[in-house]
Each structure stands twice: as C-alpha cells, then as structure tokens.
Amino acid sequence: MKETKTLKLLDNIQFIYELALARLELQSFNPDLKVTNDFREFELKDDGNFETLKRRLAYFKTIDGDYSDYYYLQKYNQTKSVNQYLTHWIYPYKGKFHPQMIRALMNIIKIQNGEKLFDPFVGSGTAVLEAQILGINAIGLDISPLCVLISKVKTESVDALDEIKKYKDFYLFKKGVKEPSDEKVKNFYKVAEMMAHSDQSRRGKNFESSFISDALKMIASVEDYGNAIKKHNLKIGKTKILEGDARKINLKDESVDGIITSPPYSIALNYVANDAHSLKALGYDLEKIKEDFIGVRGTGLNKFELYDKDMKKAYSEMYRVLKKNKYCVVVIGNVTFQGQEINTTQSVINCCEKIGFKTIKKMEKIIYGLYNVMQKEYILIFQK
Ligand SMILES: C[S@@+](CC[C@H](N)C(=O)[O-])C[C@H]1O[C@@H](n2cnc3c(N)ncnc32)[C@H](O)[C@@H]1O
Incomplete structure (x- = not known):
C-alpha cells in the first residue's frame, strides 16, 4: 500500500476562497486527498511527485515536513x-x-x-x-x-542589477555625468521617480527623499530576487x-x-x-x-x-x-x-x-x- 503524506497550509490562509483554491491546486496534481485537522492540513497518498508539489504549490507551508519553495519566497x-x-x-x-x-x-x-x-x-x-x-x-x-x-521593471531589473547599482550615485545623489544606455536601468529609475510622484500627490511626502528611499528599497528587492533565484535554484x-x-x-x-x-x-x-x-x-x-x-x-x-x-x-x-x-x-x-x-x-x-x-x-x-x-x-x- 502507498504511504500517506501530510501537507500543512501556510499560516496566512484566512479566507474560504483561499482554502478552496488550496484544495483545487492540490487536486490538480493528485485528486486522491483528504482534508484533516480542522481544515489546516491535507493528507495525500504518496505518488512520488512531492518534489513538484514543493516547487509549485502556493498555499502550503510544508509538504511531508519539508518547507515549500513558496514558504521561503x-x-x-x-x-x-x-x-x-x-x-x-x-x-x-x-x-x-x-x-x-x-x-x-x-x-x-x-x-x-x-x-x-x-x-x-x-x-x-x-x-x-x-x-x-x-x-x-x-x-x-x-x-x-x-x-x-x-511590469517591465518588476520582471526585467534582476537581469540588470549590477548596472542599476552602478548608476545609483548618478540618479540618487546627482554624482557623475554619464547617463546609462541600458533601457532597463533608465526604466528602473523612472519607476522610482513615478513612485515618488505618487507618494507626493497621494500622501503629501517630499519628492526628493521619497525618490531616494523608494529607489533604495527597490534595489534591495531586486537583490532579494537575485538571491532567491540562486538559493532556491529557480529556473x-x-x-x-x-x-x-x-x-x-x-x-x-x-x-x-x-x-x-x-x-x-x-x-x-x-x-x-x-x-x-x-x-x-x-x-x-x-x-x-x-x-x-x-x-x-x-x-x-x-x-x-x-x-x-x-x-x-x-x-x-x-x-x-x-x-x-x-x-x-x-x-x-x-x-x-x-x-x-x-x-x-x-x-x-x-x-x-x-x-x-x-x-x-x-x-x-x-x-x-x-x-x-x-x-x-x-x-x-x-x-x-
Ligand atoms: C484591474 S486592472 C489589472 C490589474 C492587474 N491584475 C494587477 O495585478 O496589477 C485593469 C487594467 O486594464 C487596463 N486597460 C484598460 N483598457 C485597456 C485596453 N483597451 N487594453 C489593454 N489594457 C487596458 C488598465 O490600464 C488596467 O491596468
């Protein structure tokens, strides 16, 4: 007989639709499942595709005791x-x-x-x-x-991280004179500027200081993305x-x-x-x-x-x-x-x-x- 494995939901699941989606996503890999532990866990017959589940699932924290990719991401x-x-x-x-x-x-x-x-x-x-x-x-x-x-900046900046960092002083502190030729670098700082416009018009914040803090936080996020790709071997x-x-x-x-x-x-x-x-x-x-x-x-x-x-x-x-x-x-x-x-x-x-x-x-x-x-x-x- 095949062994049974337990999958635990992530702690942030709070709405019924999320539970329904969790069940549906699991079912799309393996229809033979049971909901247990007052809806916080699922039981599944082991069919050998636990690696795929670990890599792909969205609403699960652990799969047979191992953390999912999403938990880390x-x-x-x-x-x-x-x-x-x-x-x-x-x-x-x-x-x-x-x-x-x-x-x-x-x-x-x-x-x-x-x-x-x-x-x-x-x-x-x-x-x-x-x-x-x-x-x-x-x-x-x-x-x-x-x-x-x-959308471009969110998905393309990770390829241009070194260049983006190279032009940090130029954009943030007006040091240096040479403009970048890379479209991805220009787009990146353009979005930081748009965020500062939004901070200013919606929340009355100072444009210059918002621009600097938004750009720095964006750089940290793109660095995070690069690190996540390496650490979790994301293709x-x-x-x-x-x-x-x-x-x-x-x-x-x-x-x-x-x-x-x-x-x-x-x-x-x-x-x-x-x-x-x-x-x-x-x-x-x-x-x-x-x-x-x-x-x-x-x-x-x-x-x-x-x-x-x-x-x-x-x-x-x-x-x-x-x-x-x-x-x-x-x-x-x-x-x-x-x-x-x-x-x-x-x-x-x-x-x-x-x-x-x-x-x-x-x-x-x-x-x-x-x-x-x-x-x-x-x-x-x-x-x-
Ligand atoms: C509900 S929003 C999409 C939000 C998106 N799911 C997200 O996560 O940010 C609808 C989008 O439709 C776009 N839109 C409006 N008219 C359009 C058109 N004729 N062709 C393509 N996009 C259009 C708007 O610019 C807006 O970004």
Missing part, C-alpha cells in the same frame, strides 16, 4: 505586507492581484514550465512576475504606458511586456497556453485619473490616451454600453489567441451605479459563452479589504 520581503514579496510591491497600483492566488490558479489550469501565460490587462504586472518566478513564460499587455513600465520564465489594446491583440491565433487576467470592473475605477500624476510626469496627454482605456470612455449610461462593446471585442480576442482546450481565468467584480448593483460577472459569463468558451467554475472571492470594507469578487474559469 514569501520571506524575501522589504515591506510589511505578506503578499508583497520580491518586486511585487513596486508601485502602489490600485487593484493589484494577490500574487499567491495567481500561483494557485496557474496550478489549477495546469500550465507547465516553458509554456506561455498571457495577461491582456497586465496592470502592475503581478501575473507576469508570478509566472516568471514559477518558471512559466509570460506575455503581459496593457494600454497604459505606466503599466508597461512598471525563471521569459517575459514580454507589450503596450497595446486588448481589443486588438497583436498575437497569433492559438499561440498561448493559458490566460489569467482581471479587466477593468466595468466603470468602477478610472485608471487614467487614478494615475494622472504619473502619466502626466511621463509626458502623456491624458485626454488623448483616455480614449483607448476600457471603462473610461463616454458619459453616464453610455459608458456601460461602450464598456460591454469593448469587452466583447477583448474576450473574442482572448478566445482567438488561446490554444484549444486551454483555460482562461477572469477575475471580476460587480459594480454599484447610482445605488444599484450591476451584475458585471453574469455579463462576462454570457458574453464568453456566446463566443465559445465553456464555463468550468464560478468561485466567490470574499475578502475584507482596506478599513474592513467587504469586497466580493468572482474567479471565473473558462475553457476553450
């Missing part, structure tokens, strides 16, 4: 927030994914090392970075040049970040192995106004670029019509670029407009099914966010 953290490890914390982007959830979802959709994950609304780059850490190649797309810049994935429109994706038909994304939640957040300080500092005309941002165009009720039309195009494009039988995960929330809840989630399901997707799962994701305000979102899993 979360500790490379320059912030106070448990989920903002490595370079995830860079730039205070509103509506970031929880990276641990992305890792679990990649396991659930069974995306393999060397395969390609795509996020057509990449935002601050969470999905792409998390894929890279796990050894999965990833493409991220966003209409916002700021998002493209942030990181290749990444590509593209500026472009999700309604017209510049990728070939059936060219990606999985999609995990979170589009704008209807008209809930104005991504142009929200990052106006940084976009302006980068030299963009907000009125001009706003026209291509989904959920921002139009006024009043017309905004909803335009949103639905735009998203239909985006979901059709996602369907087109995804390989047959592969999965597309959409994280979405309903919005309230003039006191009425708009069921964006059901619209997504209807629209995706019309295009040809099969709905595999609809999971509720309820959390208590900032100031203990309840946030309800949905994780939708579709298959082509």
